[in-house]
Amino acid sequence: MGKDVIIACDFDSAEKTFAFLDKFTGRKPFVKIGMELYYAEGPSIVREIKKRGHKIFLDLKLHDIPNTVKKSMAVLSRLDVDMTNLHAAGTIRMMEGALEGLTRPDGTRPLLIAVTQLTSTDQESMENDLLIKEPIADVVMHYAHNAKVAGLDGVVCSPLEAGKVHERCGEKFLTVTPGVRFADGDIGDQKRVMTPAEAKRIGSDYIVVGRPITAAEDPVAAYERCVAEFVD
Numbered sequence: 001m002g003k004d005v006i007i008a009c010d011f012d013s014a015e016k017t018f019a020f021l022d023k024f025t026g027r028k029p030f031v032k033i034g035m036e037l038y039y040a041e042g043p044s045i046v047r048e049i050k051k052r053g054h055k056i057f058l059d060l061k062l063h064d065i066p067n068t069v070k071k072s073m074a075v076l077s078r079l080d081v082d083m084t085n086l087h088a089a090g091t092i093r094m095m096e097g098a099l100e101g102l103t104r105p106d107g108t109r110p111l112l113i114a115v116t117q118l119t120s121t122d123q124e125s126m127e128n129d130l131l132i133k134e135p136i137a138d139v140v141m142h143y144a145h146n147a148k149v150a151g152l153d154g155v156v157c158s159p160l161e162a163g164k165v166h167e168r169c170g171e172k173f174l175t176v177t178p179g180v181r182f183a184d185g186d187i188g189d190q191k192r193v194m195t196p197a198e199a200k201r202i203g204s205d206y207i208v209v210g211r212p213i214t215a216a217e218d219p220v221a222a223y224e225r226c227v228a229e230f231v232d
């Protein structure tokens, strides 16, 4: 899979999601289904969006003991998603278990991406709450390296970290980056943002874009603008 724009469908019902997706008559955008929508509608929402012809990033960020994650990933792989994820903090063994569980009997599997440190975690909360005293940038790179060692395909990271992740883990190691905003748009609650064009320049493989598209007056035009800046 090449560079692509993934729309974060952060809706709380199938109805709202389909009303949104119905606006796209020409293209079938790559769609991210996160916890909100998945917990509201269950696996049927994944099957229905897949049936409509969209690629799917199932963003459930698994984190549990290796055996539980392995077995849960085996169930998720049957949903035929294209990409899914977990927390690198679950250890290399957990990530290896996940990869094993995700691999279908025919050897195929969805892409598996690790979350390093959430962008909502800062140095202070990491030190005080998690008792991790290293610089956060080093922790992010270490977790990315662990994901690579475990055999994963890449990480979710801020677009600002994408270049460094590629330097440390190789050009083929995927960087999936949220925190994207248009130069003339609202940044909302995202703190470290980048435009789609900048994300392209810095080497992101996939950008995850939510509100700049879902809350736009013309979501299709906003999506096309992302594609024009990032892919074309």
Ligand code: C5P
Pocket (backbone or CB within 6 Å): 008, 010, 034, 117, 118, 119, 120, 156, 178, 179, 180, 188, 190, 208, 209, 210, 211, 212
């Ligand atoms: O609306 P917005 O463009 O900010 O949406 C970004 C999406 O990426 C949301 O679904 C959010 O949960 C997700 N995300 C993020 N930062 C991370 C990981 C995921 O914004 N570190």
